[in-house]
Amino acid sequence: xxxxxxxxxxxxxxxxxxxxxxQLSLTIGLMVNTVILTASTIxxxxxxxGFDVEQLITVDLMPTSGAYRDTDYYQxxxxxxxxxxxxxxxxxxxxxxxxxxxxxxxWNGNMQAADFPEDAVLxxxxxxxxxxxxxxxxxxxxxxxxxxxxxxxDADDIxxxxxxxxxxxKIEQNIIxxxxxxxxxxxxxxxxxxxxxxxxxVGIARDFTISPTRKGIDKTxxxxxxxxxxxxDYQQHYVVRVEPGKLAQVQAQLSDTxxxxxxxxxxxxxxxxxxxxxxxxxxxxxxxSLFGMLSLLMIVVTVVSSxxxxxxxxxxxxKFIGIRRALGARKKDIMLYVFSENWLLNLGASIVGIATMxxxxxxxxxxxxxxxxxxxxxxxxxxxxxxxxxxxxxxxAYKTTKISPVIATKTL
Amino acid sequence: xxxxxxxxxxxxxxxxxxxxxxxxxxxxxAVGVGVFLAxxxxxxxxxxxxxxxxxxxxxxxxxxxxxxxxxxxxLIEVMRxxxxxxxxxxxxxxxTMVHYQSKVYTRDINAKSLTRHQAIVRxxxxxxxxxxxxxxxxxxxxQQDYAKQIVIGDTFNQQVFGGGNSVGKTLEIGGKPFxxxxxxxxxxxxxxxxxxxxxxxxxxxxxxxxxxxxxMDNEWAIDLRNMSTDRIHxxxxxxxxxxxxxxxxxxxxxxxQKQLMQQYLDNYSQHRKAQGEYLRANDNRLLDxxxxxxxxxxxxxxxxxxxxxxxxxxxxxxxxxxxLLLARYHSARFETGLRRAxxxxxxxxxxxxxxxxxxxxxxxAVLTLLFGWLFLQISMTxxxxxxxxxxxxxxxxxxxxxxxxxxxxxxxxxxxIRSCRTSLSTTLK
Numbered sequence: 001x002x003x004x005x006x007x008x009x010x011x012x013x014x015x016x017x018x019x020x021x022x023q024l025s026l027t028i029g030l031m032v033n034t035v036i037l038t039a040s041t042i043x044x045x046x047x048x049x050g051f052d053v054e055q056l057i058t059v060d061l062m063p064t065s066g067a068y069r070d071t072d073y074y075q076x077x078x079x080x081x082x083x084x085x086x087x088x089x090x091x092x093x094x095x096x097x098x099x100x101x102x103x104x105x106x107w108n109g110n111m112q113a114a115d116f117p118e119d120a121v122l123x124x125x126x127x128x129x130x131x132x133x134x135x136x137x138x139x140x141x142x143x144x145x146x147x148x149x150x151x152x153x154d155a156d157d158i159x160x161x162x163x164x165x166x167x168x169x170k171i172e173q174n175i176i177x178x179x180x181x182x183x184x185x186x187x188x189x190x191x192x193x194x195x196x197x198x199x200x201x202v203g204i205a206r207d208f209t210i211s212p213t214r215k216g217i218d219k220t221x222x223x224x225x226x227x228x229x230x231x232x233d234y235q236q237h238y239v240v241r242v243e244p245g246k247l248a249q250v251q252a253q254l255s256d257t258x259x260x261x262x263x264x265x266x267x268x269x270x271x272x273x274x275x276x277x278x279x280x281x282x283x284x285x286x287x288x289s290l291f292g293m294l295s296l297l298m299i300v301v302t303v304v305s306s307x308x309x310x311x312x313x314x315x316x317x318x319k320f321i322g323i324r325r326a327l328g329a330r331k332k333d334i335m336l337y338v339f340s341e342n343w344l345l346n347l348g349a350s351i352v353g354i355a356t357m358x359x360x361x362x363x364x365x366x367x368x369x370x371x372x373x374x375x376x377x378x379x380x381x382x383x384x385x386x387x388x389x390x391x392x393x394x395x396x397a398y399k400t401t402k403i404s405p406v407i408a409t410k411t412l
Numbered sequence: 413x414x415x416x417x418x419x420x421x422x423x424x425x426x427x428x429x430x431x432x433x434x435x436x437x438x439x440x441x442a443v444g445v446g447v448f449l450a451x452x453x454x455x456x457x458x459x460x461x462x463x464x465x466x467x468x469x470x471x472x473x474x475x476x477x478x479x480x481x482x483x484x485x486x487l488i489e490v491m492r493x494x495x496x497x498x499x500x501x502x503x504x505x506x507x508t509m510v511h512y513q514s515k516v517y518t519r520d521i522n523a524k525s526l527t528r529h530q531a532i533v534r535x536x537x538x539x540x541x542x543x544x545x546x547x548x549x550x551x552x553x554x555q556q557d558y559a560k561q562i563v564i565g566d567t568f569n570q571q572v573f574g575g576g577n578s579v580g581k582t583l584e585i586g587g588k589p590f591x592x593x594x595x596x597x598x599x600x601x602x603x604x605x606x607x608x609x610x611x612x613x614x615x616x617x618x619x620x621x622x623x624x625x626x627x628m629d630n631e632w633a634i635d636l637r638n639m640s641t642d643r644i645h646x647x648x649x650x651x652x653x654x655x656x657x658x659x660x661x662x663x664x665x666x667x668x669q670k671q672l673m674q675q676y677l678d679n680y681s682q683h684r685k686a687q688g689e690y691l692r693a694n695d696n697r698l699l700d701x702x703x704x705x706x707x708x709x710x711x712x713x714x715x716x717x718x719x720x721x722x723x724x725x726x727x728x729x730x731x732x733x734x735x736l737l738l739a740r741y742h743s744a745r746f747e748t749g750l751r752r753a754x755x756x757x758x759x760x761x762x763x764x765x766x767x768x769x770x771x772x773x774x775x776x777a778v779l780t781l782l783f784g785w786l787f788l789q790i791s792m793t794x795x796x797x798x799x800x801x802x803x804x805x806x807x808x809x810x811x812x813x814x815x816x817x818x819x820x821x822x823x824x825x826x827x828x829i830r831s832c833r834t835s836l837s838t839t840l841k
Binding site: 015019022023026065069169231233287290302305308309311315360 | 436440443444447514515516517526528530585586587588631632633635638643647713714716717718720721722724725727728729731732734735736738739742743790791794795796797826830
């Protein structure tokens, strides 16, 4: 195989060759970055969250009637709801929550030790700690283990005090906090039994993902109290824990069960925790799909181009190929010649592709969060482009072998 | 003109003779332009000016107040009840409004059905209407701050009362009656600039507009930010407390007004500082509508990322078309040579090529609009949030046609030049 001759042939078609190399390299760049985006979305969706996502159903609801402004009435309805849901076949337990894990925003507040110096600056991650209020089984219902201290009990319920006492500042509640939060508030001493600005720590729960979008250690920060928040104008949430395999069956009954207790409620959403997680990342998944679609289209266009390039070349060089055949070149030599040209172009494109891949990654990182490309992904993209290019070249290459040596004599 | 018709006929004949080739070339180019156009449709809609005739005169007010925070942290967009009331008192701005968003469930008090409709509430002040130029179809704004009177939007009016003049009718909210004093015309504001701070810039305009004091007295929910030790027991308890939940906008028609307003805000900050509050390094901020929307990053960053990718894809499609055309002209060089030999000048060959590129461009434009629409539907399926932000209007269609024509011409330019330059003697040999 005469590489020099190949280069010479390609040089004769500088414009078309350059365009094809650019196309192939851009395809490599886009493919690598698409795979990075897709992989990062899949990783987010499959990362263990530390609680029983697969067994939980969530309900978001809101009262529509003014009667719910009476907190006693509101609480009695909530209790009836929970009792009726718990009685459904397949339900292990159910509880009410002021907010749910896996969310943006929500009910957050600062957390600090009661003796935190007034003039000291509170670390930023302790300023927006998610505060969860549920029944005594709130954590157990989610499948979160208490690793130190005790669970919450009926005696810890502050609901009555909250809605009857004039000065709520006097309520000292007992709380459970996650282990990472305990370490952050009390870095130098055990947190159990200590007083914070939001109550006394009676238990420490194993860390689980509460705020997935947060980047630091505060991803797993959370405080849990025993309190039935009953404010008519705000959304309420139920989490239902079901036996394995009964999720769909229970999910289908929940709306009717709740409305049968009292109909003046808007059931905003009933979804499994897994669906909730999927919806949470739907924008990321959407972007990855758009990029995937574009990559696929780019490969199609590249295949068309590779085909056209090889085809054009064969038509242009019919005479020379005929001469070669006449001089003794075998069919497979001719085939190899056409393929080699495509491989040479791919080699060029894979070198330029490093630049487009890194360039596009840097440009994308200016607007979205994207990880860096790896050698493996690059090799994979080069392989795909190489295979699709070779396939597209196959037909023109095969046709070339049909060129008869007689052509040489005809055209001379 | 005669020559033009002749060239057009010739181009038609060329296209039909090599139809497979041209279908391939035109459709790949149209896919590239279509994806690009769908992306432009989204970004254009997201970055549009919602109130172009006065967007440079309406300003968001962000105050330098937020105790217990880093001194160099960003200003927050919400303020306390007392701060908002102070801003309302100014006699500098042409119009001033403060607002917060809430949600209620409501029904026509006379309806037989007990079904309640969910309604988004804009709890605001009278200045909201002249400032945003909200168009009234019937009635007008409430006259008293504590009145149990409301204005409703057109969609909500259609939904609850079936449209028409609903002034004088009564809605039941939380068991209490509220009189309708005004009904708006259909009002399409994109982005909803006054609501841009909470990722809701592309929601529809609101269902109910109510006096802020009435909304608070009736405990209509708020999104509260609170970093103080104050205990706030209810929505109405926010008066005089450190709960941050209100936003303010002012209309300042002259530069002098703007300077005076800045001074007014600075004086207020100094006054709060004198009362023992912490101030940060940032000044009080007045941002006009477009600056405010840029600051709020209303254009989805994911769409910008996709714009980058779709531009590259368009480039690939142009490269592809160009390289295909080069092959095509090469194979047609005998015909070109023949035309040159019988007297056609280089200029004529080029002119004929331009006519052909325009014809290709026109076919491409038709397909582009089709693919553009298709990709827009795909984008909306993948990003349901985009449904509000992807308008196909006449400007966009013209833009699509323009891009298709230009890209076709660009793709054709180099192959055409090469074709014209083919030396006559080579061909004749």
